[in-house]
Amino acid sequence: MSNIRIFLLSPFEDLQVGDDISFLFVRNDGSTVQRWRDFSRTSRFNQLRFIRIPSAPARIQLRFEVFTITGESFEWSGSTPLIIP
Numbered sequence: 179m180s181n182i183r184i185f186l187l188s189p190f191e192d193l194q195v196g197d198d199i200s201f202l203f204v205r206n207d208g209s210t211v212q213r214w215r216d217f218s219r220t221s222r223f224n225q226l227r228f229i230r231i232p233s234a235p236a237r238i239q240l241r242f243e244v245f246t247i248t249g250e251s252f253e254w255s256g257s258t259p260l261i262i263p
Contacts, residue, residue: 180247182211187239187255191232199240202230228258235262 184200186193193199200211203226211226228238238258245251 181243181245183243183245184211185241185243187241190236190238191230202228204229228261231263232261233263235260237261 182200183198184203186195186197186199189195190199203211205211205227206225236258237260239255240257241253241255243251243253
């Protein structure tokens with residue numbers, strides 16, 4: 179992998195559809211997905227934590243884009259579990 183981006187597919191709080199919200203997801207080591215560039219020691223599975231607490235219960239629609247060092251890209255869409263403030 180060479181890069182990961184996470185985009186909103188539905189509005190969330192003050193963020194708009196299409197916004198890159200990679201900065202709102204944190205890895206176990208405390209770094210945000212937006213700043214994650216060294217994938218050399220990445221395990222096969224990674225856990226991300228969403229760091230923004232919504233003002234009301236919300237389920238966020240997202241699109242993930244993963245880029246490889248060979249130039250390929252993969253994307254998939256999904257939604258978060260219900261986030262309760």
